[in-house]
Amino acid sequence: MTISTQAPRRTRIQQEKRELILEAALEVFSTNGFRGSTIDQIAEAAGMSKPNLLYYFRRKEDIHETLMERLLETWLAPLRELDDIGDPMTELRSYIRRKLEMARDFPRESRLFANEILQGAPRIMPLLAGELKTLVDEKAAVIKGWMRAGKIARTDPWHLIFSIWATTQHYADFDVQVRAVLGPNRGGDGRFEDAARFLEQLFLDGLKPKG
Amino acid sequence: MTISTQAPRRTRIQQEKRELILEAALEVFSTNGFRGSTIDQIAEAAGMSKPNLLYYFRRKEDIHETLMERLLETWLAPLRELDDIGDPMTELRSYIRRKLEMARDFPRESRLFANEILQGAPRIMPLLAGELKTLVDEKAAVIKGWMRAGKIARTDPWHLIFSIWATTQHYADFDVQVRAVLGPNRGGDGRFEDAARFLEQLFLDGLKPKG
DNA sequence: CTAACGTTTGTCCAATCGGTCAAAATTTGC
DNA sequence: GCAAATTTTGACCGATTGGACAAACGTTAG
Numbered sequence: 293m294t295i296s297t298q299a300p301r302r303t304r305i306q307q308e309k310r311e312l313i314l315e316a317a318l319e320v321f322s323t324n325g326f327r328g329s330t331i332d333q334i335a336e337a338a339g340m341s342k343p344n345l346l347y348y349f350r351r352k353e354d355i356h357e358t359l360m361e362r363l364l365e366t367w368l369a370p371l372r373e374l375d376d377i378g379d380p381m382t383e384l385r386s387y388i389r390r391k392l393e394m395a396r397d398f399p400r401e402s403r404l405f406a407n408e409i410l411q412g413a414p415r416i417m418p419l420l421a422g423e424l425k426t427l428v429d430e431k432a433a434v435i436k437g438w439m440r441a442g443k444i445a446r447t448d449p450w451h452l453i454f455s456i457w458a459t460t461q462h463y464a465d466f467d468v469q470v471r472a473v474l475g476p477n478r479g480g481d482g483r484f485e486d487a488a489r490f491l492e493q494l495f496l497d498g499l500k501p502k503g
Numbered sequence: 504m505t506i507s508t509q510a511p512r513r514t515r516i517q518q519e520k521r522e523l524i525l526e527a528a529l530e531v532f533s534t535n536g537f538r539g540s541t542i543d544q545i546a547e548a549a550g551m552s553k554p555n556l557l558y559y560f561r562r563k564e565d566i567h568e569t570l571m572e573r574l575l576e577t578w579l580a581p582l583r584e585l586d587d588i589g590d591p592m593t594e595l596r597s598y599i600r601r602k603l604e605m606a607r608d609f610p611r612e613s614r615l616f617a618n619e620i621l622q623g624a625p626r627i628m629p630l631l632a633g634e635l636k637t638l639v640d641e642k643a644a645v646i647k648g649w650m651r652a653g654k655i656a657r658t659d660p661w662h663l664i665f666s667i668w669a670t671t672q673h674y675a676d677f678d679v680q681v682r683a684v685l686g687p688n689r690g691g692d693g694r695f696e697d698a699a700r701f702l703e704q705l706f707l708d709g710l711k712p713k714g
Numbered sequence: 715c716t717a718a719c720g721t722t723t724g725t726c727c728a729a730t731c732g733g734t735c736a737a738a739a740t741t742t743g744c
Numbered sequence: 745g746c747a748a749a750t751t752t753t754g755a756c757c758g759a760t761t762g763g764a765c766a767a768a769c770g771t772t773a774g
Contacts, residue, residue, distance in 0.1 A: 305751070323622055327539030331732060344752055346733065384710065403621055406676070410614055410621070411534055413679045420683035428684050444710045450685060451701035455670045458677070462669035465617070468624045472631035473639050474661060490662035498709035499595065499655045514720070542762060555722050557763065
């Protein structure tokens, strides 16, 4: 369990402004990284002066920290839902779908996370080696059970999870590249449905031609 | 073809020092991004004073630009090698292997590229929509030919290429997370071989249990 | 040896950085 | 309506940023 941070009493304005700042900071941090972002940028994006922003968050790091705490919760939710009970192939398929939907609907969150990891995860390393590892190990065990039961092919469950993360988050983190390569036609709104179809087939059957 | 930049005459010292700077800059840029990196950091990593560094590269951007130009060449080399002539399944398998080897041997280059894309590719957008798109379209056509010939399963060649990029580069860009989740045992030097085995199976057969 | 050229350094600069502070403006509780 | 509490702002601070520059130092060719 994490340290129980008793949420301080907050006025209506404080709640609203803090949300405004976090929204603006998500935009700025996710595209420039922590070091590459400035308080002025965030303040301007939030439509307020720098000292005013600093009235709600004392330090730049506090904003980032709050953002990361919230992120990890929603970020791991899809994996948490992976259920031992359901049909294995269906469970995996809908996990992939949920992750892809997150890449589509919350690309900034994905990029914020990617930025943090790219920079060596200096601020969330303990969470990776702790909470995240625990959850992944747990789900890897579930997947292993499915393999032993002959429900899915035997392979490495950890790398399977990595490959799902990588392929889905790619559409958020590398979105600019994806759209540039697909061009205006194929790179439009339909690209996520194309991706969903492709990934489903890849994880189901691989590339071997149907014999 | 790109603009022919006639390489200026350079002394022995200039060549050596420029390489030294680029090596140091790769280290710094790849972990901090462009905006998050400072000339001082690079100068210190290169073991020289800031004014001395600026004698070899007039502006911070010049270093990054030189780095990115070199990067793209080596970065696309594996895809260029994808050969129409060879056996399709073998060709794809060795493409995946080459990409994974690059993630293992040149993780800083991978992260440098990822950083640039994450930030919206402000400095290499033209290359993505130009040279990169052309190459990918060309190879997608090759893959489509294999599909028509029944050599591999019918699917979207562009998203297939994306999935190979995503799964392999993940082991460079998200290395910190991979090692944190795998732990000290499974996360050691063997992780790339495990990944290679897993990816081969995934792209070959998918997850459906062998009937 | 020496003059020309290439290299390195210390010093300096304006702009920007994260952050402080007191005063002014606004909102809130009664 | 008014006093207390909260919110906002302008001015300011020291540190760091990217970069300029001239002087000092090395190297090299004749």
